[in-house]
């Protein structure tokens with residue numbers, strides 16, 4: 400049996416402890432509480448959407464598995480003025496001095 404995919408976390412409606420919200424093979428959300436052994440299982444689009452909403456999952460976002468974090472472009476490396484390019488600076492001077 401394929402392990403259920405974890406899609407979020409939700410407080411158990413029975414005991415209140417936060418438990419993983421998983422996706423069943425049929426694509427609907429399910430919460431199985433390991434503390435009080437209650438099972439909350441969606442059997443349709445509506446309950447699935449409500450469970451996901453409760454867990455703070457937007458159904459649109461969920462479809463694209465791992466959404467890239469928005470608004471954080473990779474930092475562009477700027478040339479460091481304290482680090483002169485090769486061919487100049489102390490090491491180049493040292494190499495020149497050693498070569499003589």
Ligand SMILES: [Zn+2]
Nearest residue numbers: 411414432435
């Ligand atoms: Zn519980």
